[in-house]
Amino acid sequence: MIQRDKILTELYGTGKSVVGFRQPANPSYAILTGANLVSLSGVYLSDGLVTIQNIKECQDYKDITNTEFNTTLANYIKDAIINACDLVFTEDDKLEYGVLYNQETAKTELLDNGSDFVGYEINVLNKTDILTILNSLITEFNAAGELDIYLYHSSQKNKIESQPITLTESSVETSVEWLLDKHKTFGGTYYVGYYTDGLVPKAINRILDNSYYRKQFKNVLFRPIKVTGHTTVNEMFDIELIQYENDTYGLNFNTTVNKDYTDYIITNKKRFAKLIKYQFQADMLRLMITSTRSNAIERKSLNRAQAELDGILTEDGKVYSQGIIRKLENEAKKLYKEFIKRDMYPTINKAI
Helix, strand or coil, X not given: CCCHHHHHHHHCCCCCCCEECCCCCCHHHCCCCHHXXXXXXXXXXXXXXXXXXXXHHHCXXXXXXXXXXXXXXXXXXXXXXXXXXXXXXXXXXEEXXXXXXXXXXXXXXXXXXXXXXXXXXXXXXXXXXXXXEEEXXXXXXXXXXXXXXXXXXXXXXXXXXXXXXXXXXXXXXXXXXXXXXXXXXXXXXXXXXEECCCCCCCEECCCCCCCCCCCCCCCXXXXXXXXXXXXXXXXXXXHHHCEECCCCCCEEEEEEEEECXXXXXXXXXXXXXXXXXXXXXXHHHHHHHHCCCCCHHHHHHHHHHHHHXXXXXXXXXXXXXXXXXXXXXXXXXXXXXXXXXXXXXXXXXXXX
16 A cells, blocks of 8 residues: 555655656746746656646646646646556555454443543554554444544654544444554554543443454554553553553454555655656646647647557557557556565564
């Protein structure tokens, strides 16, 4: 998987753009501003028919302002960045998936509420190319009510996530999609749970047969905890006060562990510049081919754009001019060989 927002933050922006344009010499089209004029890699997007003039005259809005065009161009570049990365990282990236407790339990064993924080310590494998995701929170309580679930990381004083949940007398699953990636920068451990002070519904504890057996993930480890007397909502507790427990606190988690190539891409962003260029050019040539505009530039560009996109063959089928599509495919294959199928993953039990 790739974290798209994180990649765009690092590969596009003022002082960050890995690819961009030079300001056109024609003063009528010397309209570029900000991040569109930056190329940290030295790879520029203009080539052949892919020019600012042609893009502006073939995009759909005839009366577009310079400011609006820069925003539109930025979106084209961002789309190319993500589409290019998706070309390389196409394999199934799921390493593990499942629910922490996957057996039915009795509904009669209840836990009394005190004045504590209760929940789970979550240790994740400290590798930049592995990402654990809490897809959903599953709560099991004996009555209806309201409950807030909090996610903390040991490197930060305040919560990093929270989720209000409406409890019922049956199991409730709430989608959250929390990415556990703070450790990649800071190290440390995650904690997820709730405060029992003032809580009326009681958590169902797992004691029936094998219902309390936890799924043994290779890359993430869950351990039930209690912090006695901690009631300061939103603020991280003292980890030295953690007590490890056997109670399950009415909580369960749907979890995925994925390969995560985000940091590979960011660390090697200049290596992706040529691929992004070819992707952007392919996108813009398709824009010219399918343009709804009717003007001299659009008419002159149509046939040439198709040739630049597909390439030109001689009469006997040999390549006379390689098209952008072929260049894009070849560059994606090179990067695939560099970044895929190269790691053997240690397990969480070896790492902690």
